[in-house]
Amino acid sequence: MNSLIDKYNIPGPRYTSYPTVPYWDENSFTPELWKQSVIRTFKESNAEEGISIYIHLPFCEALCTFCACHKRITKQHSVEIPYLESVLKEWQLYLKLFNEKPKLKELHLGGGTPTFFSPKNLKTLLEGIFETVEIAEHQEFSFEGHPNNTTKEHLQTLYDLGFRRVSFGVQDYDPKVQKAINRIQSFEKVREVTEWAKEIGYRGISHDLVFGLPHQTWEAMESTIRKTMELKPDRLAFYSYAHVPWVKGVGQRGFDENDLPSGEEKRRLYEDGKKLLEELGYIEVGMDHFSLEHDDLYQSLIQKKLHRNFMGYTSSKTQLMVGLGMSAISDSWYAFAQNIKTVEEYQKMVEEGEIPVVKGHILNDEDLTVRRHILNLMCQLETTFDINNSFPELENAFEMLKEMENDELVEINGHHIQITEKGRAFTRNVAMVFDLRMMRNKPETRIFSMTI
Numbered sequence: 001m002n003s004l005i006d007k008y009n010i011p012g013p014r015y016t017s018y019p020t021v022p023y024w025d026e027n028s029f030t031p032e033l034w035k036q037s038v039i040r041t042f043k044e045s046n047a048e049e050g051i052s053i054y055i056h057l058p059f060c061e062a063l064c065t066f067c068a069c070h071k072r073i074t075k076q077h078s079v080e081i082p083y084l085e086s087v088l089k090e091w092q093l094y095l096k097l098f099n100e101k102p103k104l105k106e107l108h109l110g111g112g113t114p115t116f117f118s119p120k121n122l123k124t125l126l127e128g129i130f131e132t133v134e135i136a137e138h139q140e141f142s143f144e145g146h147p148n149n150t151t152k153e154h155l156q157t158l159y160d161l162g163f164r165r166v167s168f169g170v171q172d173y174d175p176k177v178q179k180a181i182n183r184i185q186s187f188e189k190v191r192e193v194t195e196w197a198k199e200i201g202y203r204g205i206s207h208d209l210v211f212g213l214p215h216q217t218w219e220a221m222e223s224t225i226r227k228t229m230e231l232k233p234d235r236l237a238f239y240s241y242a243h244v245p246w247v248k249g250v251g252q253r254g255f256d257e258n259d260l261p262s263g264e265e266k267r268r269l270y271e272d273g274k275k276l277l278e279e280l281g282y283i284e285v286g287m288d289h290f291s292l293e294h295d296d297l298y299q300s301l302i303q304k305k306l307h308r309n310f311m312g313y314t315s316s317k318t319q320l321m322v323g324l325g326m327s328a329i330s331d332s333w334y335a336f337a338q339n340i341k342t343v344e345e346y347q348k349m350v351e352e353g354e355i356p357v358v359k360g361h362i363l364n365d366e367d368l369t370v371r372r373h374i375l376n377l378m379c380q381l382e383t384t385f386d387i388n389n390s391f392p393e394l395e396n397a398f399e400m401l402k403e404m405e406n407d408e409l410v411e412i413n414g415h416h417i418q419i420t421e422k423g424r425a426f427t428r429n430v431a432m433v434f435d436l437r438m439m440r441n442k443p444e445t446r447i448f449s450m451t452i
């Protein structure tokens, strides 16, 4: 396995979208085209499958120095109400585009830290949205909770509003790692919030773990996984640490590149972590995620309903996802759009009555074909190409896959590709072969070392 890791371990997109954000064609995008796309998708899909809403709640009280999310650090809770008022106003701007009441199927509160906001303010926000929608049967409402500031009242209030899923950011329990990432968080605290959530009746409790953090050793990782198992969350995200200090506003500091595990050590953390999680009864779902057999995520995998969007893996699909809040990304299947990235500019645009999207991408027919195949690979680990509805580089892409077939990472049958169990860790490499936007813009991109 090690030589495979050396060969294929290259930075690759996580494919929460295709095209990925760096390859969006911003020249083709205008806010007007975005609105038209929302109107079209809403008409096509609202009655049947409903829509999803993602709300970005950006504030955090302290900076975790490993974090790559769009956030704003402040201890001033006076920011809560004005921000939530802007979110509700932004939602009103979307409502004007709809010809009927939206059916809300999925709702996710992400951040930043949703639990920075008081339960009372979150309730006002959500009631403001709920009075404008019809809530779908079997709704899926979830939120991200920071264990250090999630209270029993947060959990109860959100449960009463229909939330059944919560993901807690754990990362790693090792004191040296926690110090380096400026996130001191005890196991007792995580135990307390997890037990509250169970008592209240949440049934999709998830913990986020990250491998590849500064000073992380296998001993630290193993101990974190074993502690996590004492609490038996229904599912786990097992993220690869994304080191992107050059991205504006990210604020990754407090440790040195030399403190990070090497590429091989990092891959080993993943491989050994995965092995241990599987021994402990978790099943890998798609990429980065593990779940117990009873959990919806695994059930949707076996029923071939697993979907992936900017929220990560989800157990149902809606064609329209409206992202509200600063930096939020929306998806109408035929187009993507991202909101402006600072709180002040976001609030100003909304006040002026503008949907605050500032960049995006309108998908052409070829993008839609590739998007479908990459989604199939990321969710079902297989896809079949129709040569009558493909693109000029298809044969070349299959040529590139031969190397992976020789390494038993994929099985190819005509134009059908199946990623093998051994190949699962390399799913992104397989998807990259079909990433036409990336290949055409950066033909020198490495898919694996052989191509250099």
Ligand SMILES: C[S@@+](CC[C@H](N)C(=O)[O-])C[C@H]1O[C@@H](n2cnc3c(N)ncnc32)[C@H](O)[C@@H]1O
Pocket: 060, 066, 067, 068, 069, 110, 111, 112, 113, 114, 144, 145, 146, 147, 168, 169, 170, 171, 208, 209, 210, 239, 240, 241, 242, 243
């Ligand atoms: C928005 S945060 C979670 C909510 C809350 N703010 C908290 O920290 O508990 C979402 C998750 O993203 C993951 N994350 C953040 N920065 C990351 C990075 N640089 N690489 C990999 N995962 C990261 C962490 O696992 C984190 O729990």
Ligand code: SF4
Pocket: 059, 060, 062, 063, 064, 067, 068, 069, 071, 111, 112, 113, 146, 169
């Ligand atoms: S990990 Fe969570 S709490 Fe920490 S800075 Fe990022 S979003 Fe904020």
